[in-house]
Amino acid sequence: MIAEKQRLQDANWKNWGPYVSNRQWGNVREDYSPNGNAWGFANHDRAESYTYRWGEEGIAGISDAKQLLCFGLSFWNKKDKMVKERFFGLSNPQGNHGEDIKELFYYLDNTPTHSYMKMVYKYPINEFPYEDLVTENGKRSKKEPEYEIFDTGIFDNNEYFDIFIEYCKASTDDILVRVEVCNRSGKDAPILVAPTLWFRNNWKWGYNTYKPQLNASYEGCIDIHHDSISIKKFYSRNTHARSVFCENETNTPKLYGAPASENIYFKDGINDHIIRNTDTVNPEKRGTKASFLIDEIIEAGQSKTFEFRLTAHEHDEPFYQFDEIFNIRLAECNEFYADIQHDVTDEDERNVQRQAFAGLLWNKQFYHYNVGKWLKGDPNFDAPRNFNDYVRNTEWNHLHNKDIISMPDKWEYPWYATWDLAFHCVPLSIIDAEFAKGQLLLLTKEWYMHPNGQLPAYEWNLSDVNPPVHAWSCFRVFKIDEKQNGKPDLLFLEKVFQKLLLNFTWWVNRKDKNGNNIFGGGFLGLDNIGAFDRNMILKDGQYLEQADGTSWMAMYALNMMRIAMELAQYYQVYEDMAIKFFEHYLYIAEAMENLGEGTKGLWNEEDGFFYDVLQLGNGESVSLRLRSIVGLIPLFAVEIIDHHLLEKMPNFRERMDWVLKNKPELTKLVSHWDEEGQGRKHLMSILRKNRLTKVLTRMLDEKEFLSSYGIRAMSKVYEENPFVFSVHGNENVVYYTPAESDSRMFGGNSNWRGPIWFPINFLIVESLQRFHFYYGNSLKVEFPTGSGDKKNLDEVAQNISKRLCSIFLKDEDGQRAFNGGNEIFNHNEYFKDYITFYEYFHGDNGRGVGASHQTGWTATVAKLMKPRLTI
Template sequence: MIAERQRLQDSNWKDWGPYVSNRQWGNVREDYSSNGDAWNFASHNNAESYAYRWGEEGIAGISDKKQLLCFALSFWNKKDKRIKERFFGLSNPQGNHGEDIKELFYYLDNTPTHSYMKMVYKYPINAFPYDEIVIENEKRSKKEPEYELFDTGIFNNNEYFDIFIEYAKADHNDILIRATVCNRSKRNAPIIIAPTIWFRNDWKWGYNKYKAQLNVSNKDCININHENISLKKLYSRTPNIETLFCENETNNPKLHNAPYPENTYFKDGINQYIIHGSPTINPKKTGTKASFLIDDIIEAGQSKTFDFRLSPDKLDDPFYQFDEIFEKRLHEADEFYNEIQSDVIGNDERNVQRQAFAGLLWNKQFYHYNVGKWLKGDPNFEAPRDFTHYVRNTEWNHLHNKDIISMPDKWEYPWYATWDLAFHCVPFAIIDAEFAKDQLLLLTKEWYMHPNGQLPAYEWNLSDVNPPVHAWASFRVFKIDEKRNGKPDLLFLEKVFQKLLLNFTWWVNRKDKNGKNIFGGGFLGLDNIGAFDRNMVLKDGEHLEQADGTSWMAMYALNMMRIAMELAQYFQVYEDMAIKFFEHYLYIAEAMESLGEDTKGLWNEEDGFFYDVLQLGNGDSVSLKLRSIVGLIPMFAVEVIDHSLLEKMPNFMTRMDWILKNKPDLTKLVSHWDEEGQGRKHLMSILRKNRLTKVLARMLDEKEFLSTYGIRAMSKVYEETPFVFSVHGNENIVYYTPAESDSRMFGGNSNWRGPIWFPINFLIVESLQRFHYYYGNSLKVEFPTGSDDQKNLEEIAQNISNRLCSIFLQDENGERPFNGGNEKFNHDEYFKDYMTFYEYFHGDNGRGLGASHQTGWTATVAKLMKPRLSI
């Protein structure tokens, strides 16, 4: 058996991993202010002096799965005002498009058990331009581009270090560490390397009296003394170096002008000692935070390697066969991915896919947030809460997160988001299906899911409403796992189905305002797609009937029906649940057709598109004729059932026949259920053939949605002539904006008014494939619209997949569109093969936008790189 697959059967191999956040400051869970100002309570400026409550941050940091002990690399170029212990970026108020990391690093490799990991950090040789970046971005408006680190000229003449950081496990609790520092410049340059080990502070708050200790063994070794940690030694291969010790404690004298206690060595003590030579380290060589201090010069164009080892044992020669172990783990990583990529053609494609997987794996994080404790404050540190105005998440007192979770981006979004996570799990299932299944189940646990059935959204507002894609992801992961392992994990599917029954009921009870199967609720996931804030509470009984909200629920009903049908093959009782969700789907389809007596539905026959409808207080309704992905999402509510599956479900067939005969008005809405398609298949879709072709004519029009790089989130027709909507004397104007948001109304850098988003595009591709599965070559449409070139829907799906993949692949000029035309990034030998998987992409040129390392849902590109697994 392939070594990495064998390790995946032993959970101990995941005890240690890249579970340290890239940013812990500026998070809700670290906010103990009275006014809810999370961005300033713990900021980048005070992070070096502030001991966190709920987690830790570092560069290429690793920890155990409970984050009792952490390790990360720190550096100093002898010019910066602080040592580089954490990645720098702008807070949400500072950035002209919201929170924004200002560093260059790339995740290059990782295996599911983290037996081998590699990344590269590009650290400037000259003083890091902290102030320049802050000042320049403060000057810029939302309509201007962001001022990036590269724009400062700091990388001119290659005046930077490439610092390659690698980990290889000799055993599940024996970790080899290597830092290779390459001087890319033409002059010798000094650097200090400070590999740092520390305990997460869990003794300060009043719940735990035990405090572990680090102390010196000799100049090449630091002792680790913790009753629950098997690792006992940190070794350095560089001999006769200095060891520095302090405490992982907040420097209150510095931050709050508190009295300075004698013989106390705070969290920033190592920084102060290295930068200023201050007496801020413990001369007794003991503490809860410690570093080796390696002071060296890297000659021009040369590199040096520095090795370390975290071991459970006292070793006479800790670096015996060190190189051989690294080579072996890299070989095993290659072996693992060669199997995964056996049908991926092209070295560039394989490189992109492997780095997408690497980013997914590096973005795992220990996430700790006990809302009950956070709300009331700790015994030793009460929180000055103003519950009337500023405190978030008061209704989530039960929530207790303390797990390894896949993050969207460990700097810009170092907290889980439920609908993001659903998309993460699909590419995860290719490399580690057990982790994907565990992640999907985790959010349905009773200490995550609200007693009312709601899934937590994300820490800034756990009660927010995101598209319900959990059932879709669960079934996709189930089928990918079954395909790879040759057997179905029915226990997983049953568990998730039972919990999602509660969640589906929450949706029906809470987000169907008038009990008519039309759903609203904002859907912050698509926050600024409309003419006004869709989360806004309207006046005088007005409310928005959402085409996307209702379509997501139709999709949810079909997903639940399909899961029930799968389970019914083994357990007959699920046939009843399958028919229940089939009927619910019919009711939603009917509601979309007509919102009520004398009221038109969400479909506009004249335009051939779905639109939101604003219901006014006087009983009138207004169709918001804005062409956006809101009108494409009805495509996602599609399911194709093989007749052979129905034959295994006699009770379902009997009930189905009764519905077909007794409720003809409902069943006519189900596209071709009683007309068997290619290969005796049955189709359920909100979009009958006529409507589907009309929607596709819009979507596949290059003047509207179809971009060279995928499907835009809004029609390009609004680029010059905006959509204008007036109500109650207020004029709302919407332009097509292909890049960053031009409004702060919706917060941060979110923008659904034109860019290309991978999760939506991924669902579009899947939906087209499902329609083709039913229609085959009997349905062809113009592609692109107006070209007279007829393509079937599978060919169109593949073409859109290719467009999405092309964002990362080198074109005929050797350029990768996500780099936005940056000459150095595209052609420099030290940049050209490195990928960053952005949050979203420019609707016209494919440039990466938003969070730069959001490998989470953008990692679905890894699934598009592979031929589709038939399901």
Template sequence: MIEENKRLPDVSWKKWGPYVSNREWGVVREDYSADGDAWNYTSHDTAEAKTYRWGEEGICGICDDKQLLAFSLGLWNKKDKMVKERFFGLTNGQGNHGEDVKEYYYYLDNTPTHSYMKMLYKYPQNAFPYDELVDKNAEAGKENPEYELIDTGIFDQNEYFDIFIEYAKCSQEDILIRISVTNKSTKDAPLTLLPTIWFRNTWSWGYDDYRPQLNATDANHITINHKELKVKNFYAKQSTEVLFCDNESNYQRLFQAADSGKFCKDGINDFIINGNQNSVNSEKNGTKASFFIDEIIPAKSTHIFEFRLCDKDLDAPFEDFDKIFNDRKFEADEFYKELQKGIKTDDEKLVQRQAFAGMLWSKQFYHYNIEKWLEGDPSEIPPPKSRKHIRNEDWGNFNSLNIISMPDKWEYPWFATWDLAFHTLSFAIIDADFAKQQLKLLTLEWFMHPNGQLPAYEWDFSDVNPPVHAWAAFRVFKIDEVEKGKPDLEFLEGVFQKLLMTFTWWVNKKDSNGNNIFEGGFLGLDNIGIFDRNETLPYGESLEQADGTSWMAMFALNMMRIAMELALYNKVYEDLATKFFEHFLSIANALDNMGENDFSLWDDQDEFFYDALKLKDCSSIFMRVRSIVGLIPMFAVEVIDEEMLDKLPAFKERMDWVLKNKPKLASLVSHWEVKGSDSKHLLSLLRGHRLKKLLQRMLDEKEFLSDYGVRALSKDYEENPFHINLDGTDYTVKYLPAESDSDMFGGNSNWRGPIWFPINFLIIESLQRFFFYYSPDFKVECPTGSGNYLNLDEIAQFLGKRLANIFLEDENGKRAFNGQYPKFQEDDDFKDYILFYEYFHGDSGRGVGASHQTGWTGLIAKILQPRFLENKMVKAQTETSEQTGVKVDAK
């Protein structure tokens, strides 16, 4: 058996991992301001001097699962104004398109137990251009792309270090660290390395004054004394000195107040940069410590530095170092070799393995107790009362001390509920137990609101994400069942019971007119609408959302399918399956017959779904913007075969009664009585005609279809922007293939044109499910106007190939996501390192937004996964609801 698979069931192998955030400054949980301006309450420059309340940050860091002790790497090139202890990036106000990290680092490898991990950081040898990046982005304006680190020219002469950081676990509490530094320039270059360990400050807040201790035995050995940690020693193979300070704020620097003689958090930085001997503890103890390594790295050469964190006292800590590293690297290769059987090209394997690495590296220790955050801590000055009314005041139940998959540990170092649902689909391939744990986590009573709402994201837990949790839970359940050969009914039933509350919350809170048309707000799509869909409209209008309503139809079908699965083991769930079946029919009815005039969100004129504005006089007008809002009705689809219905006689009897006695409802779903191949029945918001009409637009290269996937908005609006005047105010929506031109939702994301992976993934899955019902003879022209007709499964594969083309080498050896930069496209030291951006340019495939949003963009790993490609698995997708992927040809 593969060694990594042997370790997976033992959760103790996951106690230590890459759980240190890439950014703790500028986040809500560290914000104690009166006005909620989190970005300016803590900043990159003050971060080195301010002790954090809720978590720690670092470069390539690791910690235990309670973050009692953290390790990360500090660096200094003898020219920077500060030691490089954290990645630099712009605040929301500084970036011309919102916040953005301005560093180059790559997640290269990781195993599910973190037994082996590898990443790369490219550190310039010349002074880091902090001010230039801020100033140039401020000058750029919304009409220009972001000014990036590579635009400064700092890499032009290859005057930088490639710093590879690798970890290998000898055992659960014995972690080997190897840092390989390569000087890429033609000149010798100095480098100071500061491998650093420190305790998260748990003693300053008035709850527990226990203070752990670090001590130096000699220049190569630090002892670790913490009552809750088994790790006791930190060894260095090369070191000239050990530097100590404390993880305590420098109040003199921050607030011009006395420091009471403490050796503050920035003491080591002050010693390195300014030579201040008094900023470090000469007695060689404290709560933060660094090995001090000062080297000249010869041109074009590599120096290797080795360290070990362990629970044993070792006389020769590096004697078995190479063997352990070689074993863990071999086991990682063995794990992925088995996983990637059937993938045809090395390039596909490279992309998928780095996608998995990025997801695994993006796990983070997430600590946030809202009750304590609102009230303040006993030993601290009480927060301003005004802050209780800024955000999250209704979430006093929320209390996290968990490892959670993050969208991006720099730009989004906080979970987002619908992002996390997509993460679990890829995680399920490599670690289904972790995927299930993540889905279950959000339904626990210290996460879920007592009213049933799931927390959206840290900036506003009360906002609304698309309700995809049930969809993800059932997909993960079935993937896990296929992998392990038995169903985890306890997981599925537990999540289902909690989601009953969530469904009820949606019905009670997001259907303001009581007509089964839902107004979810922005629903994760940020600026896709004509106006901010989160805002209350000024003259009593309400926005009836095609996407909100469709998400709820999808939610109802997902819950119905879960109830049917559970009913195979417990007949009580047949009644709940019936409840969700009828609710789905009610939503389908509302989508076609909204209000007194039977107004439908399907526009017969354009043959497309649109949002509608309901006016004070109860009349409605279409918001005729052709966007992915109109494609989301495709996602509400379920196929049930006769064999399943025969196992659930009570459910079948009730279904038959409803469809017979409520013909108006029955007529709104794709004809239930018309069986597909192998006696299958289809539940969908779309009949065949409407499906074909949506696909006709979606597959039109002049509208939605790009060489790299499906755009979020029709390209037709590039030359012909949509205009509408409402109550004297003009609104315009224009196709923007890349960065946003608006500050709406911070300006750091754009749904008015680019390609987004989660929506594309759901389109692909929905097409596969429709294909399972329709025969292969059901064909659609693809692309529209080409004269080439494909069945729905072939179209799904066609779209998957275009998504993969974002990352895979083209015929010229270039990768679309790397955009216009020759160095990224052609340099051997850049071109095969993959960044999984937040979204992608609608025409060129260039990466845009957060550069490490492997979370949902990591779905490319699922699309490339061969175990879910065969046609026989399409059948399993519906019969066992196993999520399939899409077969991709490398070229």
């Protein structure tokens, strides 16, 4: 058996991993301000002196699965105002488009058990431009692009270090660390390398008094004392490394002007000692935070390697066979991915896929948030909550998260988001199906899911509503896992189905305002897609009927029906549940057509498109004829059923026959299940053939949605002629904006008014493939619209996939679109093969925008590469 696959059968191999956040400051769970100012309470500059309550941050940080002990790398170029212990970026108020990391690093490799990991960090040789980045971004308007670190000129003349950080495991509790510092410039440059070990502070809050300790053992060795940690020794191969110690305790005199306690060796003691040569480290060489300090000069164009080891046992020769172990683990990593990519022949595609998987795995994080404790404070530290004003998450007292979770991005989004996670799990299931299934189940556990059935959204507002894609992801992961292992994991599917029943019921009870099967939910993850804030409470009894919310629910009903049909093959009781969801789907389809007497439906026949409808207090309605992906989401409500599956479900078939005979007003609204398509298949879709063709005519029009890089979030027709709509006396104007947001709505850090988003595009591709599965060559559409060239829907899906993949792949000139035309990134030998998987992409040129490491849902590109992964 492939070595990495064998390790996946032993959970102990995941005891240690890249579970340390890239940013803990500025998060809700660390906010103990009375006014909810999370960005101001713990900011970047305070972070070096402030001890966190719920988690830790670091550069290339690793920890045990409970994050009791952490390890990370720190550096100093002898010019910066502070040691580089954490990645720098702007807070949300500082950025002209919201929060934004201002560093360059790339995740290059990782295995599911983290037996081998590699990344590279580009650290400037000259003084890091902290003030310049803050000041210039503060000056820029929403109409201007963000001012990035590369724009400062700090990387001119290659004046930076490439710092390659590698980990491998000799065993489950024996971790080897290799750091290679490469001077890319033409001049010698100093650097201090400071590998750092520290305990997460669990002793100061008032729940226990146990305090672990680190202390110097002998030259090049630090002892680790913790009764729950098997690793006991930290070795440095560099014999001239000097060990220094302080405490992971807040520097209260510096931050709050409080009197110094007996302990004066605060968290920032090592930083201050390095920068100012102060006596802020413990001369007795003990504490809860420790570093080896290694001072070096790296000659021009040269490199030096530094090696360390975290291990459970004392070794007479801790670095014996060090390189051999690394070589074995790297070979096993290559073997694992060679098996995954056995049908992918193009080297560039293999590189992009592998870095997509690496980004997914590096973005795992220990996530700890006990809302009940957070709201009331700890025995030793009160929480000054002003409950008369807005306090987040007061309805989620039950929520207690303390797990390893796949993050969207460990700097910009170092907290889980439910609908993001659903997309993460699809590519994750290709490399580690057990982890993917575990993640999907985790969100449905009773200490996550609200007692009323709602899934938590994200920590900034757990009560917000994400699109209900959990059932889709569960079934998708189930089928991938079944194909990989040759047998279905029915226990997983049954467990998650039972919990999703609660969530579906919550949606029906809470988001169907009038009980008419039309669903709202606010922005539904599509922050500023509308003409106005879709979370806004409207006046005079007005409310919004959402085409996307209703379509998501139609998709949800079909997903649940399909899961029930799968389970019914083994347990007949689920046949009745399949019938229930089939009928619910039909009622939603009917509601989309007819919102009630005198009101407009969500479908506009004149435009051949779906729109939101604003219901007025006087009983009239207004169709918001803004063409966006809101009107494309009905494509996702599609399911294809093989005839042989129906033959195994006589009760289901009988009920469908009855509905067809007795409720023709329902069945005429959707593609008829009794009309067998290619290969005796049955189609269930909100879009009949006529409407499907009309929607695709819009979507595949290069003047509207179709970009050279995928499907835009909004029609390009609004670039010159904006959509205008008035509500509450305010005129709302929406332009097509292909990249950065022009609105501060929802913090201004995302934009759904034009860019290309991978999760939506992934669902579009899958939906087209499903339609083709039914229609085959009997349905062809113009592609692009107006070209006269007819293609079947699978050919369309493949072409869209190719456009999406082209964002990352080299074109004939060696350019990668996501780099936005940056010649250094595209052609320099030290950049050209490094990939960043952005949050979203420019609707016209494919430039990466938003969070630069949101590999989570953008990693779905790994499933789209050609030839397609065979799973």
